[in-house]
Amino acid sequence: MTSYQRIVLAARPRGEVKASDFRLETVAAPELADGQVLVRNDYLSLDPYMRGRMSEAKSYAAPQALNETMIGGTVGQVVASRHPKFAVGDAVVGVLGWAEMAVSDGTMLRKVDTSRVPLSAYLGAVGMPGMAAWYGLNQIMHPKAGETVVVTAASGAVGSVVGQLAKLRGCRVVGVAGGPQKCAYVADELGFDACIDYQAGNVAADLAAATPHGIDAIFENVGGPIFDAALPRTNAFGRVALCGLIAGYNGADMSIKNFRFLLTSRLTLRGFIVTEHMEYWPQGLSELGLLVAGGKLRYRETIASGLAAAPGAFIGLLQGKNFGKQLVKLG
Incomplete structure (x- = not known):
C-alpha cells in the first residue's frame, strides 16, 4: 500500500458532535526507520472518553489536536518491521488512532494471542473497557458476596463486564440500560438479577423495587x-x-440534587482513569482473558464497516444507539 486513509479532528464540537467535526484524508504510507513497525489496523475502538478529548476544557489528558489523527485504540497485524521485538504477522493491540495503517516505535504496543480470544475482544472485554470494569470493581468497590451492586450503562462494553464479575463474586447485581431489548440482554444473557429501563421514566421507583436491601456499591x-x-x-x-x-x-x-447522601450514607466516591493504573493490567487482562476463553464472560459487539463510518458510529455511541462494544472494522 502506497497510501491509506485516516480521520482527523477538523473542528471542536459545540454541544453535540457532528459529522462535520471530522475530516477523512488520504495520506502517503510512511517509510520505516530503525526501531519502528508498520501496522495494518483491523478494528478501531470507539469510546465515550473521546468526546472529552475533543474539547479544550481542562481534563486529565491533553486535548486531541486539530488536524491530527483522532485518538483511538486499535488491533491489527504487523505488516513491516524494523523493530527487534515485533515480526511481520504479529497480532498487536495499541492506540494507533482512526486510521487504516500506522507506524509505531513499540511504545504501548503489545502482542496478543488470538488462538482462544478473538482479536476484536482485545478492544473490549479483554482490553481497556474490561480493565476499567476490573479495576473499578476490585480496587474501589470491593464487593462482598450478598451485597447489592448497581451498574449504569449495563449493556455497554464496561458495564456488562462489571456486572458479570460482580455476579461471579456472589453479589446481587442490578443494571440500568436504555430500552427493553437491552434490559432483556442484561438480565437474560448476562445474568444480572434485574435491569431497569431508564427510558420507561420510572427510575427511582424501579430502582427501589430492584434493591429492597439498599445499594452497597x-x-x-x-x-x-x-x-x-x-x-x-x-x-x-x-x-x-x-x-x-x-x-x-x-x-x-x-x-x-441528592448530594447530601454522600455524607449521610458515608459514601466513598472515587473517580478513576484506568490508563493511570497500568501496573494492574497484566493481572487484570490475564484474568479477563481466561474468563472469555472459558466462556464465563460474555460480550456483545456493534460493528460499523469502513473507516468512513466511524464518525456516524461515534455519534450513535454518544446517543446510546450501540449495543455492547462499538467497533469499526477497517480494510
Missing part, C-alpha cells in the same frame, strides 16, 4: 439523573466507582 458510567436517583438507596459506607459521565459529555446539566 455503584459502578457509575452515566451520571446525571440516574446517578442522582441511586444515591438515596445507598447503604452506610457504600462505595462508588466513577468511571464515566456520558450524560454530560454534550454539555447537559450534571447537578446532583
Whole structure:
C-alpha cells in the first residue's frame, strides 16, 4: 500500500458532535526507520472518553489536536518491521488512532494471542473497557458476596463486564440500560438479577423495587439523573466507582440534587482513569482473558464497516444507539 486513509479532528464540537467535526484524508504510507513497525489496523475502538478529548476544557489528558489523527485504540497485524521485538504477522493491540495503517516505535504496543480470544475482544472485554470494569470493581468497590451492586450503562462494553464479575463474586447485581431489548440482554444473557429501563421514566421507583436491601456499591458510567436517583438507596459506607459521565459529555446539566447522601450514607466516591493504573493490567487482562476463553464472560459487539463510518458510529455511541462494544472494522 502506497497510501491509506485516516480521520482527523477538523473542528471542536459545540454541544453535540457532528459529522462535520471530522475530516477523512488520504495520506502517503510512511517509510520505516530503525526501531519502528508498520501496522495494518483491523478494528478501531470507539469510546465515550473521546468526546472529552475533543474539547479544550481542562481534563486529565491533553486535548486531541486539530488536524491530527483522532485518538483511538486499535488491533491489527504487523505488516513491516524494523523493530527487534515485533515480526511481520504479529497480532498487536495499541492506540494507533482512526486510521487504516500506522507506524509505531513499540511504545504501548503489545502482542496478543488470538488462538482462544478473538482479536476484536482485545478492544473490549479483554482490553481497556474490561480493565476499567476490573479495576473499578476490585480496587474501589470491593464487593462482598450478598451485597447489592448497581451498574449504569449495563449493556455497554464496561458495564456488562462489571456486572458479570460482580455476579461471579456472589453479589446481587442490578443494571440500568436504555430500552427493553437491552434490559432483556442484561438480565437474560448476562445474568444480572434485574435491569431497569431508564427510558420507561420510572427510575427511582424501579430502582427501589430492584434493591429492597439498599445499594452497597455503584459502578457509575452515566451520571446525571440516574446517578442522582441511586444515591438515596445507598447503604452506610457504600462505595462508588466513577468511571464515566456520558450524560454530560454534550454539555447537559450534571447537578446532583441528592448530594447530601454522600455524607449521610458515608459514601466513598472515587473517580478513576484506568490508563493511570497500568501496573494492574497484566493481572487484570490475564484474568479477563481466561474468563472469555472459558466462556464465563460474555460480550456483545456493534460493528460499523469502513473507516468512513466511524464518525456516524461515534455519534450513535454518544446517543446510546450501540449495543455492547462499538467497533469499526477497517480494510
